Amino acid sequence: MIPTVTGGNVSVFSLILRVVIRFAMPHPFRLLLLLGLLTLPAAAQAQYRRVSVGFYNTENLFDTVPSPFYDDREFTPDGEKRWNTERYRCKLTRIARVIDDAGFDLIALAEVENEAVVRDLVATLGDDYCYLHRTSSDSRGIDLALLYKGDKFFPAEVRLLPSGFGREWFYVRGSLIGEEVALLVAHLPSKYNSRERRARAAERLLRTADSLLQAGHNRLIVLGDFNGQLDEPPLRSLFSPRSDGSLAAGQLSDALHSTATRQGTYCWDGRWVAYDHILVSQALLSGDGLRMRRGGIFIRDYLLENPLPGQRNLPRRTFRGSRYLGGYSDHLPVFIVLERQFAHSCENPYIRNP
Numbered sequence: 001m002i003p004t005v006t007g008g009n010v011s012v013f014s015l016i017l018r019v020v021i022r023f024a025m026p027h028p029f030r031l032l033l034l035l036g037l038l039t040l041p042a043a044a045q046a047q048y049r050r051v052s053v054g055f056y057n058t059e060n061l062f063d064t065v066p067s068p069f070y071d072d073r074e075f076t077p078d079g080e081k082r083w084n085t086e087r088y089r090c091k092l093t094r095i096a097r098v099i100d101d102a103g104f105d106l107i108a109l110a111e112v113e114n115e116a117v118v119r120d121l122v123a124t125l126g127d128d129y130c131y132l133h134r135t136s137s138d139s140r141g142i143d144l145a146l147l148y149k150g151d152k153f154f155p156a157e158v159r160l161l162p163s164g165f166g167r168e169w170f171y172v173r174g175s176l177i178g179e180e181v182a183l184l185v186a187h188l189p190s191k192y193n194s195r196e197r198r199a200r201a202a203e204r205l206l207r208t209a210d211s212l213l214q215a216g217h218n219r220l221i222v223l224g225d226f227n228g229q230l231d232e233p234p235l236r237s238l239f240s241p242r243s244d245g246s247l248a249a250g251q252l253s254d255a256l257h258s259t260a261t262r263q264g265t266y267c268w269d270g271r272w273v274a275y276d277h278i279l280v281s282q283a284l285l286s287g288d289g290l291r292m293r294r295g296g297i298f299i300r301d302y303l304l305e306n307p308l309p310g311q312r313n314l315p316r317r318t319f320r321g322s323r324y325l326g327g328y329s330d331h332l333p334v335f336i337v338l339e340r341q342f343a344h345s346c347e348n349p350y351i352r353n354p
Contacts, residue, residue, distance in 0.1 A: 059331060132146040182219065222252060
């Protein structure tokens with residue numbers, strides 16, 4: 001809204017414009033210079049750039065080729081799942097639809113079989129993504145991967161970190177719109193494992209995150225499928241969030257603590273539960289530079305199904321037992337939105353300042 005002069009209907013902007021024209025009309029160059037000076041404060045205002053980071057468990061994104069290194073016969077044309085080319089391509093199309101629809105700038109993936117699968121997924125996407133992948137020691141042959149938009153993120157370090165149970169953590173460090181950020185992607189053991197094994201894995205993850213923070217990686221994001229809620233055993237003693245989202249142990253906070261209580265990401269025994277999590281360090285919650293603005297669960301109607309009248313919606317998954325459903329995944333994606341303020345609009349957000 002443009003302010004007006006008291007006692008009249010002529011705007012301040014109109015008065016200034018009249019003065020400028022009267023003073024500078026005989027000299028066109030002077031007119032352009034003055035108009036440029038008038039618009040300078042608007043150009044010098046602070047600018048904000050936002051970027052989104054997500055996680056998605058893709059539910060057994062396997063190709064159809066038998067592996068000589070692990071037993072994946074279940075996901076072959078002659079296996080129990082009758083996993084043929086048509087079903088594989090359908091699965092790629094489904095997962096690509098979710099990623100394109102969400103538009104995440106970075107998205108970590110769980111349960112991808114190998115690099116070839118990740119490459120096929122990237123080729124199926126409508127948007128332009130780069131990818132990072134490392135082969136893990138998982139006995140089932142499922143890995144973690146990271147897709148990212150090359151104009152937002154520049155990776156500097158990529159490696160697997162020991163987890164103590166075979167499926168390593170996937171660690172990536174790089175520049176995210178000009179700020180150094182470290183990501184630690186995890187897929188913890190399921191509830192079919194012993195409570196002791198799950199507790200050791202959770203403790204190892206927290207120790208790894210603390211070690212990274214102590215090493216100076218202050219902007220840390222831990223994300224993945226924890227196969228459990230933060231407030232239930234065996235995660236409660238380590239990860240149970242307080243009212244402000246900070247965890248009971250360590251130096252991290254639950255980025256989804258206000259969202260996960262309203263909607264889960266997975267159905268266990270017919271009940272919605274929050275198994276997929278994003279934890280952030282204190283540097284991403286306060287201070288200068290890149291900061292988290294919000295977090296959430298990505299939900300669309302096509303990701304849900306209602307199998308029987310009167311029942312709650314469930315994730316539209318690919319399989320229920322051995323029955324092929326042709327859906328998306330048994331998990332819903334989670335995400336956070338980060339924001340960085342720039343002093344001037346002419347500042348390049350993709351070049352890190354010294």
